[in-house]
Amino acid sequence: MYIVIEGIDTAGKSTQLDILKQKFPQAVFTKEPGGTEIGLKLRAMALNGEAKSKVAEMFLFLADRAEHIEEIIKPNKEGIVVSDRSVISGISYASNLPLEVVTSLNLIATSNILPSHVILLELSKDELTKRLSGKTNDSIESRGIDYLIDIQNRMKKTVEILNLNHIFIDASLSIEEISKKIEDFING
Numbered sequence: 001m002y003i004v005i006e007g008i009d010t011a012g013k014s015t016q017l018d019i020l021k022q023k024f025p026q027a028v029f030t031k032e033p034g035g036t037e038i039g040l041k042l043r044a045m046a047l048n049g050e051a052k053s054k055v056a057e058m059f060l061f062l063a064d065r066a067e068h069i070e071e072i073i074k075p076n077k078e079g080i081v082v083s084d085r086s087v088i089s090g091i092s093y094a095s096n097l098p099l100e101v102v103t104s105l106n107l108i109a110t111s112n113i114l115p116s117h118v119i120l121l122e123l124s125k126d127e128l129t130k131r132l133s134g135k136t137n138d139s140i141e142s143r144g145i146d147y148l149i150d151i152q153n154r155m156k157k158t159v160e161i162l163n164l165n166h167i168f169i170d171a172s173l174s175i176e177e178i179s180k181k182i183e184d185f186i187n188g
């Protein structure tokens, strides 16, 4: 089982992952970018805003993804592996390029391995504005509310185009309500 939790910045992914860690102690928990040793270096490069080219930035995330699939997902997917972000973020955040082009590149990076379960936490514009104002924003978050809402729309489209088994959850529900929905989805 390859479960991914997705959503734009501040959607509540880490909050729900902390709860899942208690509920599924036998699972392997991982993340993109930065789930491997090389990935930590690629994450730092991608998020410090140093790359002038959006294409260069996308290739940093793709390199992280390829290594993550090889080192973490392939060896663990017969058990339960839960990842904070995935190919869905990869396709959606690279919004300077057409969806079909970025999808092809991402499928090369993942060796065509796709998640078996996608949990997408969906934020309203108002709730996103409130949550982003409560934290220091990194180079990607600083691109603003409209950029992130557009990414969220691309995420939903990507899940549908790839025909992935999924649940979309209103991220403004209570932490407990969201957690119950996630548990029910995983348990089928």
Ligand SMILES: Nc1ncnc2c1ncn2[C@@H]1O[C@H](COP(=O)(O)OP(=O)(O)OP(=O)(O)O)[C@@H](O)[C@H]1O
Residues within 6 Å of the ligand: 007, 008, 009, 010, 011, 012, 013, 014, 015, 016, 131, 134, 171, 172, 173, 174, 175, 178
């Ligand atoms: N259901 C919820 N209702 C209200 N606030 C929430 C809820 N879930 C999380 N939060 C709050 O929203 C903020 C962002 O949550 P969290 O760090 O879990 O998001 P994230 O998706 O992991 O963010 P990022 O992608 O930026 O790392 C935190 O302050 C958290 O306490």
Ligand SMILES: Cc1cn([C@H]2C[C@H](O)[C@@H](COP(=O)(O)O)O2)c(=O)[nH]c1=O
Residues within 6 Å of the ligand: 009, 032, 033, 047, 061, 062, 085, 086, 089, 090, 091, 093, 094, 140, 141
């Ligand atoms: C996988 C991936 C991520 N991003 C962006 C999304 C976030 O702004 C950061 C990661 O930060 P987090 O605290 O770990 O959520 O990177 C991206 O632009 N492209 C990607 O492929």
